[in-house]
Amino acid sequence: MSNVSLNYNIDNNSINILKNISFEVDYKETISIVGESGSGKTSLIMLIGGLEKISAGNIFFKDSEISNMTEDEISEIRRKNIGIVFQSFYLIPNYTALENVSLSLEINKLDNATKKAKEILDRFGLSNRFNNLPSQLSGGEQQRVAIARSVVMKPELILADEPTGNLDSENTENISNLLFNYIKDENASLIMVTHDNNLANLTKRKITIKDGVISENQ
Amino acid sequence: MKINDLSLYSKYAFRDLIRSYSKILSIIITLLISLFILSTILTIEDSLENELNENSKVLLGGDLEIDYNNREGDRDLIKKIENISTVSQIVEFSTMISTVEKKLNKTSFTRIKAIDQNYPLYGDVIFEPAGSLKKLNEIDNTILVNENIFKNLNLKINDIVKVQNVKFKVIGVVKVLPDIGGAFVFGDFALTGKNTLDKLELNTLGSFLNYEYKIKFDDYKNKDKKINEIKKIFKNNDKVKIRYPENSAGGIKRIIDNFSQFLSLVSISAMLIAGIGIANTLLSFINQKNSSIAVQKAIGINSGNIKTIYYLQLLISLIFISLVAYGLSFLLVPVVDKYISDGLGLNIKASFSLTNLFIVFVVGLLVIIIFSIPTVNSIDQIKASSLFRNVFQSLQFKYTKLSISLSLLLLTILVILFAFRSSIPTYSLIYFASFFVCLVVFFYVSQLIILLLRKNLIKLGISSKIAIKNITQSKSITPITVMSLGLGMTLLLTLAFVGSNFKSEIAKSIPEIAPDYFFLGIQNNQKDLFKKIINDTDKEAVTEIVPMVSAGLVKINGIDPNTYISNTNDSYWVIMNDRRVSWANTIPKDNPILEGSWWDTSQPNKLQISLDSKVAKDFGVDIGDKFTLRIYGREVEGEVVNFRLVNYQDLSINFAMLLNPQFAENIPHEYLSTIKFKNIKRFNEVNFLDKFPSVSIIKISDYLSKVTNVLNKVFIAVSIISAVTVIIGLVVISSAIIVQGKIKIFQNLVFKILGFSKKEIIMSSIIEFIISFLSIIFFSTIFAVLASKFIIENIFQLKWLFELNIFLYVTTGVGIATLALIVITNFRYLSPKVYPLVRNE
Known part of the structure; x- marks a missing residue:
């Protein structure tokens, strides 16, 4: 990421959300992004995931510059290489746990999508929840399904936005163990936005954002 | 998009539809109702067409009809036809049937068919009691009347009625005639034997008699050969009209076409109104799916593919709805059949038509696409980034130049499809x-x-x-x-x-x-007596009496109009058979001239014709065109000199063609009269018919x-x-x-x-x-x-x-x-439960 800025125009006033952000993420590296509310953390991972257009600068994913790609091209990169975990889980309400997870595999036209989805759910302790709808799952279970969905394609990069923000302490610990174990086992990189210092301390590097600029990178 | 992708997205569409069909139930209902109406119209139209086509021989009464008009057929020629086929001779005429009891004073203007023992060649006559039809040609002076005459004249079987001055015994009631392609669709009718007719003195009916010969080929496989033989027989006889099954029931076809056009327009109106609802409900449905769509975008499904899933859902729904709507339309056919068989004597049966099912589907598809384009395009407004913020913007219809152009194009196709399928685009x-x-x-x-x-x-x-x-x-x-x-x-x-x-x-x-009565067939020598009797009955009666002669329009500018004017033409009746024509010295006051000038009195020996302006328009006739009229078998050429605006609705005396009196007065003729009585009760129809048995009375x-x-x-x-x-x-x-x-x-x-009350809400x-x-x-x-x-x-x-x-x-x-609908629909929202809303559930 090189000199990336993000501005929003509201009522003819330009608001700088992010200013000249530059950093690199190494292979298998885990990074937490911390900062106060409204500092620009979530905006930053949205840009990395190609879900927002930058106002200036360049973003590269491996050797490809994604900042000047079309929406469909970015969708293709995201589909194959990036997994996203949200604070509010966002499972598709009328899909079962199994269908939510196999969706990613199916759109990538992978064989044995159902089998692979079952394997990952089983690995995350949800073998008895395959055919349950999200409304029939607890918050912790929903987030495990959401993580299963984001990692089932074995992405090289996982973006997580407050993955334990809606969970109690017991579930927080379970989910963080599950996420970090998986990253370690599968050699993926992680960029995680969090307010939870304990969770942030589990990452190799911590980037602090303040008023849209990187104030600390260690 | 590849086939694999399509199959995958179809799977998602199918799954989504099964799980959330209740949310688009109003789309399904409105579409089902409107497609059901369209299907019903198409199915009934098709069934009627099939009935008319399949039964065209029944409607015509034979494989072929030789119409001799008001002359009896040449016996030698008919014999030649009998050598190669079965012939049924029919004579039709309109006259009065009256009760014998004068105090009953009951009469009916009736179309009578005098039939021979071969009738009907095709189809069945439905009558009561059994065997009465056969008796018509075995016992003289017997008659079968229709149910309406039977009821109105208070008749019983074996009662006596009078036709002209002759007494007939009513031996039965006829309910349905098979050959209704001609004049028997509406009005009263009766059957009598051909033998009886031969013994009657019906000379006074003159031009009112119509002689038809229905022909059935014994060996139908060689029909073309036989048709050619018959054509050869009548090669030099252009006074004879040959009709084929495909020419039968032109009038009914026109009525059906016009009614279908109206119904089609109602159904497309319903569909377009439904379209407004479809767009609205679909937008709400997509709004509810906002976060799911954002998730799909987040995991890498692009906007175009998500839209495909929604279009596929609509397509799957439409296939299902089209099949159900088309299938349901078959249930209405028996109901319609009851009305049609009562009114027209036609029996319709629903038959499957792939073309109609396709039309129903295509119309539904066009309406759905037209109205769903701006709605489904709203999916572009959903951003995966909303998932981070947990804020979802309410979607709006999205119009682009491309989508507007596409909607307009499809709308044009829809309009063209309906307009050019109709009889009057x-x-x-x-x-x-x-x-x-x-x-x-x-x-x-x-x-x-x-x-x-x-x-x-x-x-x-x-x-x-x-x-x-x-x-x-x-x-x-x-x-x-x-x-x-x-x-x-x-x-x-x-x-x-x-x-x-x-x-x-x-x-x-x-x-x-309107006058009270029309009197048809007053002979030249009866005219004065007729006037006198009317005057004696009611001195204040208003009488209009005009001369009348039967004439056939056989050529327009030297060409037989039947060769280029279709039987679906509005004015086809003018050339279908001989028409009554009249003459007048002055312009009738309710028939203003629209074009041309009244008679040229300097040319009394030249036939001049004044024509109904609508007929002129329908036939493409101009002032100065030449008409050849056949009057009493003789062809006379005349010139169209003016067009009149004829208003048949006022029920006064109106003619499509008027002739110049200087030319026409010498033609043997009879009279038509209308009477408006001051006191109608003084007029006794049965008494009148005693004095004028050949005159027909129509009570307006x-x-x-x-x-x-x-x-x-x-x-x-x-x-x-x-x-x-x-x-x-x-x-x-x-x-x-x-x-x-x-x-x-x-x-x-x-x-x-x-603290608001329910009443206030x-x-x-x-x-x-x-x-x-x-x-x-x-x-x-x-x-x-x-x-x-x-x-x-x-x-x-x-x-x-x-x-x-x-x-x-x-x-x-x-x-x-x-x-009521608004109050009932709102009622369910009047008592919301607080807990789920406070907990944001």
């Missing part, structure tokens, strides 16, 4: 143009209501304030209510005005314009009551069918309210917390309805008045009047139905 195009003008006007009316209410000019109570807020809010259902109900209401009011004006004009014409009030009866049935059927557009409008409004459901629940919850719904409905009534009435006035004055050429009763019935009926 111009009328369909005018209808569509009016429909879209109304649609645009009603949209702007809704915007005007919102704009005016936003001004908040007057101080109101709390219920009114809530109502106004509901109307003016960004998610208001006012535009949808005004457009969908406005269009349905306009159509219903227009047809109600047309129907009521037409009926009241017909009813009004009995005392004001009887004739009009029959016409009014038919019109009433048609009017009721048309109104019921048109009400479908209002029903669709109501379903659309109901779905719009349901779409608003969540907002209503929140709103009512807040009202509940603030219901009152706000009623006020909201009244504001919209008054505007709808106002503009619908303006459109309906303009449209019905145009139809009544220009198409039917009658006087238009505003029918207050009809206006009140229609508006009150629709108003009550709409209000």
Whole structure:
């Protein structure tokens, strides 16, 4: 990421959300992004995931510059290489746990999508929840399904936005163990936005954002 | 998109549809109703076409018909035909049947068919009691009358009736005749034996007799060869008309075509109104799916593919709905069959047609795509980044230049598909143009209501304030209510005005314009006696008596018009058979000349013809064109010198063709008379027929009551069918309210917390309805008045009047139905549960 800025125009006033952000993420590296509310953390991972257009600068994913790609091209990169975990889980309400997870595999036209989805759910302790709808799952279970969905394609990069923000302490610990174990086992990189210092301390590097600029990178 | 992708997205579409069909139930219902109507029309139209085609031989009465018109066939030629086929000779004539008891004073103007033992060659005569049909040719002076004569003349089997001066024994009742392709569709009819006819002295009927020879080929495989042989037999006899099965029932076909055109337009109106509802419900459905769509985008499905999933859902629904709608249409066929078989003697059976199913599907597809393009395009507005913020923007219809162009193109295809399938495309195009003008006007009316209410000019109570807020809010259902109900209401009011004006004009014409009786077939030597007897009966009776002769229009500018004028032409009746023509010294006062000049008296030996302007237009005739008329077997050429505006609706004496009297007076002729009595009770029909047995009497009030009866049935059927557009409008409004459901629940919850009563909330719904409905009534009435006035004055050429009763019935009926629907639909939102909402569940 090189000199990336993000501005929003509201009522003819330009608001700088992010200013000249530059950093690199190494292979298998885990990074937490911390900062106060409204500092620009979530905006930053949205840009990395190609879900927002930058106002200036360049973003590269491996050797490809994604900042000047079309929406469909970015969708293709995201589909194959990036997994996203949200604070509010966002499972598709009328899909079962199994269908939510196999969706990613199916759109990538992978064989044995159902089998692979079952394997990952089983690995995350949800073998008895395959055919349950999200409304029939607890918050912790929903987030495990959401993580299963984001990692089932074995992405090289996982973006997580407050993955334990809606969970109690017991579930927080379970989910963080599950996420970090998986990253370690599968050699993926992680960029995680969090307010939870304990969770942030589990990452190799911590980037602090303040008023849209990187104030600390260690 | 690759096949693999399509199959995958179809799987998602199918899964989504199965799990969330209840959320698009109003789309399914509106589409099902409108496609059901379209399917029913197509199925019935198709069944009727099949019936007419398959039974064309039955309707004609043979494989071939030789029409000798008013002359008996050449016996030598007929014998030649009998050598190669079976021949049934029929003589048709119209005359009076009367009771023998004078005090009963009952008569009936009847079309009598004198048949031989071979009748019918095809089909069946339905009659009672068994064996009576055969007896007609075994026992002289026997007759079978239709059920209507039997009832009206209070007859019993073996009663005696009089035909002209001859007594006949009624030996049975005939219910259905197979060969109704000709003049037997409406009116009273009877059957008698050909042998009886030969013994009657019917010379006085003269030109009223019609001789037909129906032919059945014993070896149908060689029919072409036999047709050629028959053509050869009549090669030099151009006074004979040969009719084929495909020429039968042209009149019925035209009625069916016109009615189908009207019904098709009603069904497409229902579909277009349904389209407004489809767009609205679909937008709400996509709004509910906002986060799911954002998730799909987040995991890498692009917007185009997500849209494909939604289009596929609509496509799958449509396939299912089309099949169900088309299948259900078969259930209505037996109901329609009952009415049609009673009225026309036709029996229809539903038969599967892949083309019709395809048309139903294509029309549904076009409507769905037209209305769903801006809705499905709203998916572009959903961003995966919303998932991070947990804030989802409410979606709006998305219009792009491409989507607007595509919608317009598809709409044009839809209009063309309907217009050019119809019998009169111009009328369909005018209808569509009016429909879209109304649609645009009603949209702007809704915007005007919102704009005016936003001004908040007057101080109101709390219920009114809530109502106004509901109307003016960004998610208001006012535009949808005004457009969908406005269009349905306009159509219903227009047809109600047309129907009521037409009926009241017909009813009004009995005392004001029309005479009491028509007298046909008064011979030259009876004219003075006729006048005297009428004068003796009622000195104040108004009598009009005109000469009349039978003439056939055999050539127009030297060419047989049957070779280029189709039997579906509005004026085909003029060339179908011989017509009565008359002559007059002066221009009839109700027949103004539109083009040309009255008789050129300097050329008394030249035949000059004054023609009905509509016939001239339908046949493409110009002033100066040459007509060849066959009068008493002799062909005479004349020149068309003027066109008259003939109004047949006033029921006075009108002729399509008038001749110059200087030329025509020398032709042997009879007279036609109309009488309007001051005191109709003084006239005894049976006494009159004793003195004038050959004269036929038509009582106008009887004739009009029959016409009014038919019109009433048609009017009721048309109104019921048109009400479908209002029903669709109501379903659309109901779905719009349901779409608003969540907002209503929140709103009512807040009202509940603030201490509002249910009464105040219901009152706000009623006020909201009244504001919209008054505007709808106002503009619908303006459109309906303009449209019905145009139809009544220009198409039917009658006087238009505003029918207050009809206006009140229609508006009150629709108003009550709409209000009830709004209150019932809103009722479920009146008692929201606080807990789930507080917990954001």
